[in-house]
Amino acid sequence: MPLLEVKHMTHFFGGLRAVHDFNLSIEKGEIRGLIGPNGAGKTTIFNLITGVYTPTEGEILFQGQPIVGLQPHEIASRGLSRTFQNLRLWRHMSVVEHIKMARYSKLTYGLVGAFFDTPERRRQEEESDEIAHRLMKELGISHLADQIVTNLPYGAQRRVEMARALATEPDLLFLDEPTAGMNPEELVEMMDIFRQVHEEFGMAIFLIEHRLRVVMELCERIQTLVFGEVIAEGTPDEIQNNPKVIEAYLGEEDIH
Amino acid sequence: MTAQTIQESKKGRRFRLWWQSVWSRFDDVPLLGWLVGALVAVGLEYAVGRPFAQLLGMRKSPALFGFLFILKEPWLIPSAIVYVAVMYILPIAAVAKVTAAVANKTAAAMLRISTLLSVAIHLVLLYAVLHIWTDVLPYRLIVVKLTLIAIVITLSLNVVNGYMGEFSCSHPGFISLGAYGASVVTILLFDDPGPWLFPLALIVGGIVAAIGALLVAIPSFRTRGDYLAIISLAFTFIIKSFMENMEFVGGPRGLGGQPNWASLPVVFVVTIIAIWVINNFVRSILGKALNAVRDNEAAADAMTVNTRRTKMTAFLFSAFWAGVAGGLLAHVLAFINPASFGLQKLAEVLAMVYFGGLNSVVGSIVGAVSLNLLGEMLRPLEIWKWIVIPLMLILMMIYRPTGLVAFKEFDIVALLQPKKTTKGDE
Numbered sequence: 096m097p098l099l100e101v102k103h104m105t106h107f108f109g110g111l112r113a114v115h116d117f118n119l120s121i122e123k124g125e126i127r128g129l130i131g132p133n134g135a136g137k138t139t140i141f142n143l144i145t146g147v148y149t150p151t152e153g154e155i156l157f158q159g160q161p162i163v164g165l166q167p168h169e170i171a172s173r174g175l176s177r178t179f180q181n182l183r184l185w186r187h188m189s190v191v192e193h194i195k196m197a198r199y200s201k202l203t204y205g206l207v208g209a210f211f212d213t214p215e216r217r218r219q220e221e222e223s224d225e226i227a228h229r230l231m232k233e234l235g236i237s238h239l240a241d242q243i244v245t246n247l248p249y250g251a252q253r254r255v256e257m258a259r260a261l262a263t264e265p266d267l268l269f270l271d272e273p274t275a276g277m278n279p280e281e282l283v284e285m286m287d288i289f290r291q292v293h294e295e296f297g298m299a300i301f302l303i304e305h306r307l308r309v310v311m312e313l314c315e316r317i318q319t320l321v322f323g324e325v326i327a328e329g330t331p332d333e334i335q336n337n338p339k340v341i342e343a344y345l346g347e348e349d350i351h
Numbered sequence: 352m353t354a355q356t357i358q359e360s361k362k363g364r365r366f367r368l369w370w371q372s373v374w375s376r377f378d379d380v381p382l383l384g385w386l387v388g389a390l391v392a393v394g395l396e397y398a399v400g401r402p403f404a405q406l407l408g409m410r411k412s413p414a415l416f417g418f419l420f421i422l423k424e425p426w427l428i429p430s431a432i433v434y435v436a437v438m439y440i441l442p443i444a445a446v447a448k449v450t451a452a453v454a455n456k457t458a459a460a461m462l463r464i465s466t467l468l469s470v471a472i473h474l475v476l477l478y479a480v481l482h483i484w485t486d487v488l489p490y491r492l493i494v495v496k497l498t499l500i501a502i503v504i505t506l507s508l509n510v511v512n513g514y515m516g517e518f519s520c521s522h523p524g525f526i527s528l529g530a531y532g533a534s535v536v537t538i539l540l541f542d543d544p545g546p547w548l549f550p551l552a553l554i555v556g557g558i559v560a561a562i563g564a565l566l567v568a569i570p571s572f573r574t575r576g577d578y579l580a581i582i583s584l585a586f587t588f589i590i591k592s593f594m595e596n597m598e599f600v601g602g603p604r605g606l607g608g609q610p611n612w613a614s615l616p617v618v619f620v621v622t623i624i625a626i627w628v629i630n631n632f633v634r635s636i637l638g639k640a641l642n643a644v645r646d647n648e649a650a651a652d653a654m655t656v657n658t659r660r661t662k663m664t665a666f667l668f669s670a671f672w673a674g675v676a677g678g679l680l681a682h683v684l685a686f687i688n689p690a691s692f693g694l695q696k697l698a699e700v701l702a703m704v705y706f707g708g709l710n711s712v713v714g715s716i717v718g719a720v721s722l723n724l725l726g727e728m729l730r731p732l733e734i735w736k737w738i739v740i741p742l743m744l745i746l747m748m749i750y751r752p753t754g755l756v757a758f759k760e761f762d763i764v765a766l767l768q769p770k771k772t773t774k775g776d777e
Contacts, residue, residue, distance in 0.1 A: 187710065209638060
């Protein structure tokens with residue numbers, strides 16, 4: 096049974112067909128890539144699967160369970176976490192608070208604990224704190240723990256978002272252009288982080304990228320999306336040499 | 352011209368340096384020391400305040416540090432200054448300084464035994480100070496009670512307007528519901544009620560307010576934006592009209608004769624419980640979820656936060672405490688009428704929240720205390736008061752847009768810590 100299975104997903108925004116007959120199957124521990132020119136509908140696909148939008152047609156199974164119509168937080172607590180293309184951090188919160196927040200669905204102390212500071216609450220908050228510190232160490236942001244995120248450089252903010260997504264203990268991680276706006280050194284570091292977390296936590300990764308270097312190096316299989324339709328699917332080599340892809344996508348841009 | 356301004360800024364700097372050097376002498380005084388100092392000062396006033404005031408030419412001790420004299424009897428200002436200096440400033444400073452070493456050791460020892468013990472002793476001291484201070488003049492008693500209630504109201508509104516970042520105008524409605532709910536329990540439901548009923552009445556008041564909050568929340572939390580502000584404002588007016596048309600609670604004439612159960616210890620204890628519970632909530636991950644929802648709701652949702660439940664809980668929780676505060680208010684004043692929970696109340700409550708500081712428990716306490724005392728102190732200005740206070744708020748918005756003490760966590764243990772002494776005898 097695949098970890099995530101999307102069957103015949105179609106979505107309309109009013110009269111505009113944003114996604115047409117999209118199919119996807121991701122196995123446990125796989126790294127999968129999704130490329131395509133701007134406006135092809137890549138982020139829409141992420142939003143459809145993670146519950147931000149409900150698809151007009153189609154079926155989505157996560158760990159064998161249908162998840163169409165569930166709230167994003169319900170899907171996220173089942174083990175499908177994500178990062179955002181344009182960083183969505185909480186601007187008044189510190190780094191450690193960000194990561195602890197992602198433990199929300201794992202807390203069981205309830206309102207009684209929240210109001211009355213019970214021993215159970217203290218235990219769970221301490222546990223979240225430990226997990227947060229472990230993740231910060233993993234991603235090399237321990238020294239920034241108490242900084243407010245808006246004061247951090249861009250690369251560090253990306254790491255915070257990554258750590259936050261990992262704190263939900265995902266089986267499948269969606270990364271929406273995780274290296275956007277990074278310089279080459281940061282890019283190399285970030286790719287090391289992807290490999291590191293993939294090795295360590297063993298979760299599957301579904302990656303949207305603009306930079307072909309990243310997808311080509313990391314992904315086992317790649318889909319190419321143009322105007323909401325998958326025009327090609329295969330290994331990086333196959334994609335790179337596919338004439339349709341070259342015409343629709345690679346032809347317009349420099350290959351780095 | 353420029354020389355003059357430089358001269359002035361020099362003077363200003365000299366003043367600031369002098370002020371800093373004065374304060375730095377008290378760096379080693381822990382909170383415990385200040386409380387002991389305050390206790391000695393109010394004890395001194397209790398013993399000799401009245402004859403001393405008469406010696407200075409005043410009829411009785413100045414109620415609020417002499418501020419009430421400013422316009423009424425300006426020739427008494429020097430006496431008031433002398434009174435405040437001799438009765439409060441000098442004894443507090445002297446005792447705080449002399450006992451600093453002992454107070455530090457005691458504070459450290461108490462924290463070592465248990466945090467709870469330390470908190471309890473500080474609270475007892477604080478209560479003793481308030482009790483003795485308010486015992487001198489009955490006017491002070493009502494001011495302190497109303498200030499404590501204002502703290503609960505401000506804090507509860509800060510949960511929604513600060514922590515959650517929505518703009519709710521329904522607090523007067525919730526206070527009204529709480530006041531009426533509690534009064535109905537203590538006046539109308541029982542023939543011969545005993546004081547044991549009071550906690551129950553307050554809780555009923557809180558629950559009635561929370562039910563009202565549910566009615567506001569269901570339509571307005573479907574989306575973000577201005578909807579809550581509009582619906583909650585309408586709610587305040589609806590509650591006002593509703594109460595005016597309810598004959599069994601007196602209609603527009605109001606409801607009086609609440610039993611005199613809201614004594615200072617009761618109000619003090621309820622306020623402390625409110626601060627404790629609200630502070631617990633906003634410091635937990637479940638409470639921090641409010642900040643996440645405020646700063647980016649989509650991200651909160653994607654990080655497993657149940658945003659709808661978070662918003663609903665916080666709103667009902669906030670309304671509950673407003674209702675409890677309303678119940679207290681009704682029993683402190685022993686009279687309530689619908690007109691007192693209208694726009695003016697809303698303006699007062701909002702002013703306290705925004706003046707004190709958003710997203711901050713300390714800020715709410717500071718805002719409630721300072722604006723309440725200020726309101727009382729400026730009472731002789733009569734109608735001009737309503738020009739001075741808004742003007743201060745405008746200045747506040749210009750120079751500190753988020754309020755006096757915004758975005759600070761209230762860490763009780765840090766507050767009670769002994770201070771490091773410069774000699775380093777720790």
